Amino acid sequence: MxxxxxxxxxxxxxxxxxxxxxxxxxxxxxxxxxxxxxxxxxxxxxxxxxxxxxxxxxxxxxxxxxxxxxxxxxxxxxxxxxxxxxxxxxxDQNVKTPIEKIEKSSMDVLTAIRTRRSIRRFSKKSIDEKVLNTIMEAGFCAPSAKNKRPWHFILVKNKEILKRLAGNDSNHKPISEADCCIVICGDKNIQGMNDFILEDCSAAVQNILLASHGVGIGAVWCGLHTGTKDSKSLTEIFELPTKIVPIAIVALGYPEEDKGAVERFDFSKVHYEKW
Ligand SMILES: Cc1cc2nc3c(=O)[nH]c(=O)nc-3n(C[C@H](O)[C@H](O)[C@H](O)COP(=O)(O)O)c2cc1C
Incomplete structure (x- = not known):
């Protein structure tokens, strides 16, 4: 109460x-x-x-x-x-009104990490609620400094808004072609800009990417620099309160491209006991 x-x-x-x-x-x-x-x-x-x-x-x-x-x-x-x-x-809310979600993925965590790739071409098939809940839940499960969980997720399916979010930035083109996207925002009053808001929200983004891949959904992280035109326009589109800062957009959809895993272990960047 x-x-x-x-x-x-x-x-x-x-x-x-x-x-x-x-x-x-x-x-x-x-x-x-x-x-x-x-x-x-x-x-x-x-x-x-x-x-x-x-x-x-x-x-x-x-x-x-x-x-x-x-x-x-x-x-x-x-x-x-x-x-x-x-x-x-x-x-509490989850206990009272349990959200519909996928209970298990057939992909194990190491396979998901090793085979996840940025997917930028999507089919027209739409993602159902249960899958989206599962993906967002992964975001909520991310670690955060002092367990502050400063994130908010804006789920966008409206095609007009997706186009506006993509804007004219070629880096953000996948958003206009996606089935939907999740805008990951942080609450500066909960975790300040000089604290770990970016790290917390980035951890949520990575969980969202891995969970998406694990349930067969393609996803790409579209970066947003705070204070840029894109970030300001997003703030305007959603009329975000000043305490809310947009941090990333993840475009989502059923994959229309097939990308293989790449070997990325790099011995030159591993240092044993000393630099
Ligand atoms: C902070 C950040 C910002 C990114 N921004 C974009 C972006 O704006 N557009 C895009 O297509 N990909 C973006 N990416 C995805 C990277 O291009 C991609 O992860 C990288 O090329 C490695 O490819 P992979 O994800 O398939 O392993 C971003 C990734 C990160 C971590």
Whole structure:
């Protein structure tokens, strides 16, 4: 259940101390927490994802890190409007309404890694929901720094939007010919640009590519540099909030080209014990 409350900001007397708010209810009872209680929500509208710290006797605090303090403009506030809920929503939703997905792939993980290639020509056959869920789930299963999972996936099937996303960049041509694409975005408020947002989202992209290949779908990673024309146009097309940064587009479809595996082990780039 989502809670909403006002909380007084507690600032450190000394340098190096923690800035935090006290949670005005027993968070363990409220969020069925045992051990670390993971929560998410917003402080004055700025999203966060964090773990509560126990002060004993059912009392908990939420520490506000320096980056979030800056975003909130904490020096100008005494109290904060807080929303807070257990950070297990996706898991809960899956339990309540299980998504339809493929349970197993007949391709083992090493074969998938060794034979995956970028596929840029696709047939007209459309990919069904169950397959797309399986591919997106692979993205959600990626590792992320401090388990922040800053990603969002925009699934696009509309042919007009696919064309707009491809734009005039020849590198992005596969998007216009794909059955659909997934735009992988990151939430800068959850994982900052100077933290590991690019690494987290790239790990999700690679999982998406491998899972696609594993279930017989061709895919290619189309790169986006932040701040470029393509990235800005994408932000406009989807009217993305400022905290959301587009990181990659994966074009997907049934393969219309057959690419073999290539041997890529390169001894000249392996260093044993020393450079
Ligand atoms: C960050 C990144 C950006 C990429 N951008 C594009 C792109 O814009 N268009 C494209 O056709 N392929 C793109 N690729 C795919 C690479 O061209 C491809 O992975 C590389 O040529 C190796 O081929 P393989 O994937 O078949 O092994 C990109 C790959 C990465 C990792």
């Amino acid at each position: 989502k809670r909403e409350f006002q909380a007084k900001i507690v600032s450190p007397d000394k340098k190096g101390g923690l800035t935090y708010i006290e949670v005005p209810f027993n968070a363990a009872e409220e969020f069925n927490g045992k051990g670390r209680i993971k929560v998410q929500g917003a402080l004055n509208g700025h999203t966060y994802r964090s773990s509560l710290i126990s002060k004993g006797n059912g009392f908990y605090i939420l520490v506000i890190d320096k980056k979030l303090q800056k975003q909130i403009g904490i020096d100008d506030c005494d109290t904060l409007h807080v929303t807070m809920e257990a950070d297990n929503i996706a898991v």
